[in-house]
Amino acid sequence: MHKLMKLESKKYNFKRYIFKAISITLILITFLLLIFFADQEISGKTFMDIHQIYMLSKTLVNISFLILASVMLGRIVIGEYDKQTISILFSYPISRKKLILSKLLLICSFIFIAIICATTLLTSTLYVVSHIYYDTPFDITPQGYWSLLVNLLINSLAYTCLSTTSLYFGLKKKSSTRTIIAGVIIALFLGSNIGDFSLANIILVPIVFAVVGIFFTSMVIKNLEQTDI
Amino acid sequence: MDTILKTHNLTKAFNGVEVISNVNMTIRKGEIYGFLGPNGAGKTTLMKLILNLIKPTSGQIELFDEALTYSSYEFLNRIGSIIETAVFYDRLTGYENLELHCEYMGYHEDQAIEKALQMVDLAHIGKKKVKEYSLGMKQRLALARAIITKPELLILDEPINGLDPVGIKDMRNLLKKLNKEYGVTILISSHIISEIEQIADKIGIIKNGHLIQEIKLEDTRMEMKTCFEIVVNDSKKAALILLNTLNLENFKVIDDTTIRLYDFKHPQTEIMNALIQNGIQIDAFLKKKDSLEDYFLKNVIGGETSA
Numbered sequence: 147m148h149k150l151m152k153l154e155s156k157k158y159n160f161k162r163y164i165f166k167a168i169s170i171t172l173i174l175i176t177f178l179l180l181i182f183f184a185d186q187e188i189s190g191k192t193f194m195d196i197h198q199i200y201m202l203s204k205t206l207v208n209i210s211f212l213i214l215a216s217v218m219l220g221r222i223v224i225g226e227y228d229k230q231t232i233s234i235l236f237s238y239p240i241s242r243k244k245l246i247l248s249k250l251l252l253i254c255s256f257i258f259i260a261i262i263c264a265t266t267l268l269t270s271t272l273y274v275v276s277h278i279y280y281d282t283p284f285d286i287t288p289q290g291y292w293s294l295l296v297n298l299l300i301n302s303l304a305y306t307c308l309s310t311t312s313l314y315f316g317l318k319k320k321s322s323t324r325t326i327i328a329g330v331i332i333a334l335f336l337g338s339n340i341g342d343f344s345l346a347n348i349i350l351v352p353i354v355f356a357v358v359g360i361f362f363t364s365m366v367i368k369n370l371e372q373t374d375i
Numbered sequence: 376m377d378t379i380l381k382t383h384n385l386t387k388a389f390n391g392v393e394v395i396s397n398v399n400m401t402i403r404k405g406e407i408y409g410f411l412g413p414n415g416a417g418k419t420t421l422m423k424l425i426l427n428l429i430k431p432t433s434g435q436i437e438l439f440d441e442a443l444t445y446s447s448y449e450f451l452n453r454i455g456s457i458i459e460t461a462v463f464y465d466r467l468t469g470y471e472n473l474e475l476h477c478e479y480m481g482y483h484e485d486q487a488i489e490k491a492l493q494m495v496d497l498a499h500i501g502k503k504k505v506k507e508y509s510l511g512m513k514q515r516l517a518l519a520r521a522i523i524t525k526p527e528l529l530i531l532d533e534p535i536n537g538l539d540p541v542g543i544k545d546m547r548n549l550l551k552k553l554n555k556e557y558g559v560t561i562l563i564s565s566h567i568i569s570e571i572e573q574i575a576d577k578i579g580i581i582k583n584g585h586l587i588q589e590i591k592l593e594d595t596r597m598e599m600k601t602c603f604e605i606v607v608n609d610s611k612k613a614a615l616i617l618l619n620t621l622n623l624e625n626f627k628v629i630d631d632t633t634i635r636l637y638d639f640k641h642p643q644t645e646i647m648n649a650l651i652q653n654g655i656q657i658d659a660f661l662k663k664k665d666s667l668e669d670y671f672l673k674n675v676i677g678g679e680t681s682a
Contacts, residue, residue: 153478156471157464230462237426238479239452371445375428 150240150248158222163214163256170210171264175271178202182275196273196286200294203268207261208305209337215257215309216329220322223249223313227320233375242370250313250363254306261302269294304352307359308336314362378440379404379528379560380425385434387420387584394420397434398586400579402562407554409575410564411671417584418564422458422530425562426451439527452480455526457534461517465506469497469516472505473523482524491523494549510537518546522553529553531563535570547574572667580671595667603636603643605650606659610634613655620649632658 178199223246226232236242273286286294311332316325336355380402387395395417402408410418423429425436427447436443438450463472473488492498495515500508508516514537521529529550535543551574553559565571571578578595580588607613610628617623617636623646625638636646643660650657 149478153475156475157467159466229465230459231464233423233428233458234462235479236428237451237454237456237458239449239481240479241446241448372430374430375423 147244147248147251150244151252154222154249154252160256163218166214167211167256167260167264170214171207171267174203174206174210174264174268177206178268178272179275182272182279196269196290196294199272199276200265200269200297203265203272204298204301205337207264207268208301209333211257211261211264212305212309212333212337213326213329214260215253215306216312216316216326216332218253218256219250219310219313219329220316220325222253224316224320224322224325227317228322236375243367246367246370250310254310257309258302258306261305262298265298265302300349300352304355304359305337307356307363308332310359311362314366317366377404378402379406379438380562381437383435383437385421385424385436386432387424387429388432393432393584395424395584398581398584400586400589402560402577404560405554405558407550407561407563407574407576409571409578410562410581411566411568411571411578412564412581413566416581418581419459419532420584421581422456422532422562422564425530426454426456426458428458452482452524453527454530455521455524455528456530456532457514457517457521458530458532460536461513461520463505463513463516466504468502468504469500469508469512469519472516473520476520477523480524487523491519494522495519496545511539511542514538515542518549522549522559525557525559527558527560529559529561529563531561533565534563535565535567543570550574568668568671569666592667600637601662601664603639603646604659604661604663605634605636605646605657606632607634607650608632608656608658612653613650616650616653616655617646620653621646635663 226235235245238245309329309332312325312329315328316322318324378401380400382398382400385395385398385400386393398421410421412418420429424431425438427443430445439453441447441450443450463469464475467475469492470488473491477483477487489498492500495518497512497515497519500512500516505513505516514534518531518534521531531550535546538546547570550561550563554561563571563574572592575592577589577591579586580590605613610630610632613634614626614628617626617634621641623636623638623641626634626636628634647657647660
């Protein structure tokens with residue numbers, strides 16, 4: 147599987163996606179900083195504590211990277227169907243399931259790491275800025291630190307799984323545009339998870355998302371062997 | 376293993392319409408099997424069925440002595456193929472595409488890529504990306520990709536598509552060489568009858584998804600008759616002369632100026648004299664052999680021009 151993922155990465159220019167991920171992160175940082183500095187009164191209410199800024203960063207990152215994931219799925223998976231190179235790929239002595247799974251794993255690993263890095267970056271930036279400009283800067287206790295970290299990991303995993311859902315819808319019509327549109331819709335509806343740091347929010351919702359993602363992916367993988375190319 | 380491929384009542388339907396119906400074909404090891412048929416007859420579909428890219432609606436395919444199932448894929452490393460127009464990863468060079476191919480096939484041999492490129496006359500493509508290739512170059516690269524892993528079976532769908540006459544001759548020679556020297560079994564489809572004629576041992580004729588005939592080329596050669604082809608100024612008048620003066624019936628009027636005579640009882644000079652003396656102008660008098668094209672048109676398309 148590892149070898150397959152490596153072969154996949156040779157086919158596509160991953161630097162491009164890294165560049166896109168960095169650009170998205172920078173845009174989001176700029177956006178947040180603008181809110182922060184625009185109006186001290188409003189921002190005072192928006193950025194109350196570390197949890198709030200974390201929630202805000204998390205939401206923005208989730209939405210953006212969910213869409214980026216569907217763009218990547220559109221190009222890396224659906225793109226092979228589009229260009230007919232899928233008929234070459236499926237004429238190799240490797241199970242179709244493994245071939246498509248290797249693509250998915252490659253994209254998911256990328257998105258997972260990207261979400262973690264971006265959320266951390268966003269939250270840290272605001273944290274640092276708050277120390278410089280606020281009279282009462284955000285504070286974080288060691289326990290708080292750990293709970294945030296755990297939440298970050300669970301959140302990233304859940305959204306990474308969820309992002310593969312758009313593939314199911316795009317594959318039906320073998321259209322990468324449809325994949326992206328599905329991704330945007332899912333991102334806008336499910337991306338915002340703003341609310342309290344309640345138990346349901348931390349555990350239940352991410353699990354549901356992960357399950358949904360895995361469910362749709364398994365539907366895609368299951369049908370591969372019966373499909374005609 | 377004497378037979379490489381055998382199909383039993385192979386049928387494929389798309390949306391209820393049968394495009395392949397009850398095909399029973401056999402390809403023996405070391406054979407060059409030519410698929411002949413008009414456009415849309417089902418040649419490409421059949422080839423895709425063999426490669427398991429398309430799944431049959433009913434019937435069975437036996438490849439390398441094993442029945443194909445939905446999930447079969449291991450047999451694919453014994454096959455090299457070109458299906459429809461050759462596609463590649465355009466952003467990469469020809470060399471990189473072949474590298475990827477070898478990795479996926481699990482084929483690791485030193486210099487295999489260089490050798491394959493040399494065999495198809497693409498040795499100096501250098502760092503050119505495939506998106507900059509001409510159609511002929513892509514076809515050659517496709518052939519290189521098909522043969523590079525030294526497969527037991529080559530499945531080629533209209534491989535001379537896009538090649539110039541030199542390219543066609545080179546490919547024909549390469550395929551013959553692979554067949555004779557390495558024992559590669561080849562399944563090749565084309566609508567260019569003369570090409571198939573020069574290379575195939577056995578021919579499968581496909582029309583509307585049915586395999587109408589499967590014949591060994593040596594058998595057709597016996598059926599393809601030798602004849603005298605006479606080009607005259609008035610074939611109808613000449614025909615009457617042959618009938619009345621020489622009592623010859625075994626001939627065919629091809630068109631206004633051509634007659635084919637299948638009777639050799641009378642020597643050439645006698646026939647020529649009979650015609651000339653009756654005012655027929657002879658433009659040409661040749662001894663000719665039916666080509667596969669004539670055989671094909673006669674027996675398959677089913678049109679016979681009669682006297």
